[in-house]
Amino acid sequence: MSPSTSSNPPLIRDAALRLFAEPGGARASVRDIATAAGVSPALIIRHFGSMEGLREAVDAHVATQIGALLEHIASDPAGAIDPHSSASFADAATRLFGDDSPLPRYLLRSLVDGGDRGAALVELVTRSSVEAWQSMIDAGAVSPGPDPRARAALVAMIDLAALALREPLGSLLGADPLTGEGAERWTAEVARMLARTSPHGASAGSEHEGNPHD
Amino acid sequence: MSPSTSSNPPLIRDAALRLFAEPGGARASVRDIATAAGVSPALIIRHFGSMEGLREAVDAHVATQIGALLEHIASDPAGAIDPHSSASFADAATRLFGDDSPLPRYLLRSLVDGGDRGAALVELVTRSSVEAWQSMIDAGAVSPGPDPRARAALVAMIDLAALALREPLGSLLGADPLTGEGAERWTAEVARMLARTSPHGASAGSEHEGNPHD
DNA sequence: GGTCACAGTAAACATTTGTTTACACTGGCC
DNA sequence: GGCCAGTGTAAACAAATGTTTACTGTGACC
Numbered sequence A, B: 001m002s003p004s005t006s007s008n009p010p011l012i013r014d015a016a017l018r019l020f021a022e023p024g025g026a027r028a029s030v031r032d033i034a035t036a037a038g039v040s041p042a043l044i045i046r047h048f049g050s051m052e053g054l055r056e057a058v059d060a061h062v063a064t065q066i067g068a069l070l071e072h073i074a075s076d077p078a079g080a081i082d083p084h085s086s087a088s089f090a091d092a093a094t095r096l097f098g099d100d101s102p103l104p105r106y107l108l109r110s111l112v113d114g115g116d117r118g119a120a121l122v123e124l125v126t127r128s129s130v131e132a133w134q135s136m137i138d139a140g141a142v143s144p145g146p147d148p149r150a151r152a153a154l155v156a157m158i159d160l161a162a163l164a165l166r167e168p169l170g171s172l173l174g175a176d177p178l179t180g181e182g183a184e185r186w187t188a189e190v191a192r193m194l195a196r197t198s199p200h201g202a203s204a205g206s207e208h209e210g211n212p213h214d
Numbered sequence C: 001g002g003t004c005a006c007a008g009t010a011a012a013c014a015t016t017t018g019t020t021t022a023c024a025c026t027g028g029c030c
Numbered sequence D: 001g002g003c004c005a006g007t008g009t010a011a012a013c014a015a016a017t018g019t020t021t022a023c024t025g026t027g028a029c030c
Helices: A007-020 A029-038 A042-050 A051-074 A088-096 A103-113 A115-140 A148-166 A165-173 A178-194 B007-023 B030-035 B042-049 B049-075 B087-099 B103-115 B115-138 B148-164 B166-173 B180-195
Strands: none
Touching: A007 A029, A007 A042, A007 A051, A007 A165, A029 A042, A029 B049, A029 B180, A051 A115, A051 A148, A051 B007, A103 A115, A103 A148, A103 A165, A115 A148, A115 A165, A115 B166, A148 A165, A148 A178, A148 B148, A148 B166, A165 A178, A165 B148, A165 B166, A178 B148, B007 B030, B007 B042, B007 B049, B007 B103, B030 B042, B030 B087, B049 B115, B103 B115, B103 B148, B103 B166, B115 B148, B148 B166, B148 B180, B166 B180
């Protein structure tokens, strides 16, 4: 029997997060998770009370982690879509999500299986997007359009999709939309589309997309 | 014992589709589905061979159904985003998805749990979007932009999100994005954003969004 | 009427599941 | 050293799972 260690609860929680985020992960058993974490099934129950308790702990942790990214973006709202500071979002996303993070896939899991807690997590993301968008409207940087709510919804959807639909989007883009060059290209393209709504943007009209990084 | 009926296999398949699409539905048991379909668990195994066989049958059916919508849109590519024919997409979506269709939620399920079959279904949707977008580029109606692949990816994501993220999008929009007024508003807003990329669109420049439905 | 293919089901079966129980170990404190 | 709280585990437990088996009923055909 190994010595006692206080690192086991987070270890278990993280193993669960990884498994739950995978295809078929909703059917991961207490024994699957115990094996992945290198502990006994009974220890999971001891620390978290039940499988439901474990799921709650994972959800709470994910909310904290994703909240960190949103906090970062909220400190620089333009950073999310401004082509000149797109590196800021890309850097933050790379740092938080790396190449192998289960968080975006877990967000997707929350969308389909999360019930009330999943809906709350998704709302965390979309509310942050909508607030950032409103800040930019207030600053006069963008236009709310004839149907302001629809436009805000579109902006929020684009943000949510970049996280939750990371994999199909990555296939389409030919690069990971949350890290490195892929993140820069994605945010640049989103910025171009939204820059179209600037009240005083390009004055030449319809299509003026020379070189956004110069 | 009831009389024999050839309607039981589709009845079972549809009950399974509904259950699988719900939160927690990945854990739906053969007994849950049997109860929902009003048959015995053993009948499901008799007709589909196994639970895996049932899942395959559901996937095949969903691919057929979603293919029907894409076929409709492919016959009128502009219909997906042109504000003047947005009613065409809205009508088709309403007819296919109604108020209560499990298909969009099942697509979301496929994204997270579908493995290869899920990826194939998602590709069905995104390929169709990309092809429609390319048709519009070829027709000179829109511009590919400085990063054509990123722009096509953005268009495809918007389409995929409207289906798979129907519920959070509906909350943001304040209406269902796949039926009725909500579908019209959503497609109108998407059209406005994408019309911005027209090579010879509005010549007044930055923000010219008078009244798109007049 | 008898035979056959097919559909449908209850019961049984072997395995898996989440959880509980009983025990051992560790380290800190007196 | 003894006691205690906390950690960790193997085994046991009751329930649930997907599937198989054995049987019945139906309708078509001869």
